[in-house]
């Protein structure tokens with residue numbers, strides 16, 4: 395049975411998508427069967443893997459979740475795209491925006507994505523859910539469907555306030571809807587090693603959250619190489635295997651594999 399990890403932070407541009415893609419492909423390179431699920435109406439995960447016009451893809455997560463809502467039968471292979479780096483993708487696009495509104499008005503509205511994800515678990519070792527930058531119904535659905543949450547945090551400012559809100563939401567979901575949910579850890583991203591920010595922020599995070607929340611050993615360095623990958627439609631391992639960012643995502647992959655043990 396696959397393990398489901400939500401990559402979440404309501405703050406935009408903190409490298410959720412970049413992390414979902416490179417952790418997902420990192421796990422696939424270790425022989426794991428991986429599904430990436432794009433729950434963001436911007437479709438940036440979908441686009442960054444080479445499907446540059448997500449809005450033109452005929453079957454996406456929005457169609458699948460609509461079928462779930464309407465209690466129609468869902469074909470587990472339906473809409474799945476296969477990327478050359480050996481991962482599967484359930485694409486997302488702008489239709490998820492309207493769907494999120496519909497979701498808010500149906501029975502068991504928090505469990506819609508979970509229905510689909512649970513059906514997919516037996517086919518994969520890891521399912522990574524790329525969340526949208528909000529704490530709305532779609533993100534709640536992702537947290538309900540997941541076993542754990544990975545929280546990318548951009549190491550450019552002291553991000554404590556937004557994090558508190560996210561953690562509160564996660565704990566609320568854990569209490570009411572998904573008792574097994576774990577916070578897998580905070581991942582520092584876009585770390586600029588020319589400054590001392592990373593050290594300061596790590597220290598601040600440890601001081602604030604102490605032993606309650608793990609912080610990954612690995613931090614992801616700031617690098618234009620990471621930003622270039624999405625235009626190429628491939629992972630950092632294909633685009634620039636010797637870069638520091640590639641090394642960091644390889645290390646993160648190992649940490650995630652270790653976590654399960």
Ligand SMILES: Nc1ncnc2c1ncn2[C@@H]1O[C@H](COP(=O)(O)OP(=O)(O)OP(=O)(O)O)[C@@H](O)[C@H]1O
Pocket residue numbers: 405406407408409410411412413434436438525526527583584585614615616617618620621622624639
């Ligand atoms: N390590 C990095 N160094 C420099 N730029 C990066 C790095 N990681 C990601 N980026 C770039 O930062 C931008 C935001 O990254 P990304 O799209 O992964 O964040 P996100 O949290 O998923 O955003 P959104 O909230 O909009 O979904 C992108 O342009 C991406 O290419």
